[in-house]
Amino acid sequence: MLDPHRIRTDFPILSREVNGKPLVYLDSTATTQKPTAVLEAMRKYYERSNANVHRGAYTLAQEATEAYEETRSKVARFIHAPSDSGVIFTRNTTEAINLVAQAWGRANLHAGDEIILTEMEHHSNLIPWQMVARERGAVLKFLHVMDDGTLDVGEVDTLLSDRTKLVGLVHVSNVLGTINPVKEIAKRAHAAGARILVDGAQSVPHMPVDVKDIDCDFFAFSGHKMLGPTGIGVLYGKPKILDAMPPFLGGGEMIREVQLDWSTYNDIPWKFEAGTPNIGGAIGLGAAIDYLDAVGMGEVRAHEERITAKALAALRDIEGLEVFGPEVRGGVVSFAMRGAHPHDIATILDQDGVEIRAGHHCAQPLMRRLNVVATARASFYIYNTESEIEVLVESLKKVKEVFARVS
Amino acid sequence: MSLDELYGEIILDHYKNPRNAGEMEDPSIKSQGFNQSCGDDITIFVRVDENGRISGIRFSGHGCAISQSSASMMTERMRGKTLEEAEEFISRMRKMLTGGGDFSELGEYDELSALRGVTKFPMRVKCASLAWTTLETGIEEFRGEGRANRT
Structure with missing residues (x-):
């Protein structure tokens, strides 16, 4: 115990x-407090191995890159992602969801398409969809919250239609604590041909989570709510879907070949990690995962x-x-x-x-x-x-x- | 730091028995203000007479004890003032609430001195200021529209 x-x-x-x-x-x-192990891991990185990742041929760059990519593997293991390539580092849950809304949403949403959300969403899983829906002419629909604070799973079937492109919902409510039946809802969404995104900001820190078992297409969470530092978050996506998506932000790291008037893009996950990432934050998150793994x-x-x-x-x-x-x-x-x-x-x-x-x-x-x-x-x-x-x-x-x- | 300094009897009385609470028909000024951090939402209604004096003032909305009692006391204080006097008083209040002025200049028996305790709770200064800044914005807009009407 x-x-x-x-x-x-x-x-x-x-x-x-x-x-x-x-x-x-x-x-x-x-946000959670931070154990010494997390603070020490970040301190050690900055004191001994600080260098940019994926760029240098020298020892420090190699150490930094290994530590950064090792955290990606830890995250994948922690949420039971089938491979590291589906684990993208972001700033936080909000940025992870915005990545999906902008990169996936703009490429896949058309006038009249429908997105199903719930009344209990954090603004971070509402506003990004309002923004892209307005731009693409898509329609937002909402699952009601019942008086006891839970969702009526059966209502999903009444909202799903052949125009539904995505179901987005929170795994654990940050207000009510409600644990939503995301696996069941994912099954229904997929049966209707829709994608499903799960906001796991309040689940990953607090309970075992298995994204393969849930069978969600996207899953987002933040490091700072699970003993890690602020400024590092994760988007998990099914690699096949991520592969087909256009990039989110453009810049260094996310490219393969750059000409003056066109470029080709890097493989996932790096295609979605433009610019120097939060290396120290990722290493802190890795230490937080180690800590939580040890506790169980x-x-x-x-x-x-x-x-x-x-x-x-x-x-x-x-x-x-x-x-x-x-x-x-x-x-x-x-x-x-x-x-x-x-x-x-x-x-x-x-x-x-x-x-x-x-x-x-x-x-x-x-x-x-x-x-x-x-x-x-x-x-x-x-x-x-x-x-x-x-x-x-x-x-x-x-x-x-x-x-x-x-x- | 004592809680009694923040939640004194005057504050609690105005919170539980707010003066001039409710909406107003056809106000000269209607101004809505929000406190994003805590969700406070207040609307100030003012009737300005032909001499530019505040002849009626009410407030509606919801918020914490500090913002509601501050609004209640403000409505009592502002009635009868010209808009210039009101603005001058609002800027004095702002200074006092943010620590740049001294509540003692109000005099010992002034009810508004009950807000003195707020200065020791920096997170709550916005609550106490909300009604005042909302009225100030309303007066500015009223003036702007007045100018627009004259041209």
């Missing part, structure tokens, strides 16, 4: 204080299930507090408190060192669906303990006291 107290010793930031209280970091859905993704998921169950039970005991989302979920709990705006909750909790997120969580359409303007959100990871849930609950009781002073 995962011991969060042991794990915490690997995260220097977790020993600091906030407003005179021990830090209780409950915003890992936004099954253990990560089991620990989050324990913490989340405790949090759900404790929060539901607070009178006037409403929890959103389904019973079975990732380590995310969004809630509202009667009489207290989420932003005020977050400020009051911060005085106790408890760091939670308040706002629309980059999911304004979902907020509208829930009929709220914002929620407060606590989210958990491998370093969160059951006693931190108790601190959260005590601090939430303080919020009630503050707002009860005046009627």
Whole structure:
């Protein structure tokens, strides 16, 4: 069983204080903290091997290239991608999805074509499709979120048509924690001749993920939400589809032969990695994957299930507090408190060192669906303990006291 | 840093019992403002009389205790002021909220001094400023349209 107290010793930031209280970091859905191993891997790269990749014949360039490409292999193994060539480094999930929307979308979407998304998408899996749909004359359709925070899989069949070109949906909701049946939806999308893109920003860090088993065509996630640094993300795509796509950004690295008025392009994945990539970030991500592998993704998921169950039970005991989302979920709990705006909750909790997120969580359409303007959100990871849930609950009781002073 | 400094009785009273809350028919000025980071959304309605004075002012929308109470107090303070006086006061408020001015110049018993605590919470200054900057934008637009009408 995962011991969060042991794990915490690997995260220097977790020993600091906030407003005179021990830090209780409950915003890992936004970004996770970083273990020493990740920081050291990046430091070692910059101190010993820093050079540009795929360019030099000298020793440093070779070391940098090997470390960068080794991370690609680690990523492929981690998400069970069939080969390294389908693993493209991007800045983050957002850029990965924009890559698909621009490179695949502009080449494959025509007037009247349909894209199916859901009401629970993060803006990063909504705006890129709005942009390309407007440009190509394509139509967006949406799977509804049911009252319990889940999707109705059967509704997919009613939305799918011979004009459907792509189904795009989030694997785990960053607001509700809902774990969507992406494998089942991929099957239905494929049966209708559509591609499927899965936003895995909140799944890859928290549970075992197998892109081959899901059989998705595209899968996107971010390094900084899984112990890695900011500025490095991944797009996995089926190599055959990636091969047929035009490039996204143009520049160095993505080319084979360049003439003044035309060029040929590099093989995948490099065709989609124009310019000097985030080498240090990729190496940090590699170290993060090593760390998570050593813990075991099954253990990560089991620990989050324990913490989340405790949090759900404790929060539901607070009178006037409403929890959103389904019973079975990732380590995310969004809630509202009667009489207290989420932003005020977050400020009051911060005085106790408890760091939670308040706002629309980059999911304004979902907020509208829930009929709220914002929620407060606590989210958990491998370093969160059951006693931190108790601190959260005590601090939430303080919020009630503050707002009860005046009627 | 005490929570009472931020969530004092005056703030909570204006939050729970907002003054001049609601929309206005045919306002001279209607200005909407957003706080992107937290989703606060406020609309200020102003009626300007023939002498250029604010004869009526209301606000609608939703937001946290700080933004709502600040809006409520603002509507009480702005009624009866000329647009110039209103603008001058808004710029004083902005200075005070961002730490460039001293709340004590308002006088000890001024309700607006209740917003003094916000200066110690930099993440919340935007909340307290929202109503004021939204009104300021509305006045600027009103003037712009007035000029356009004269030409």
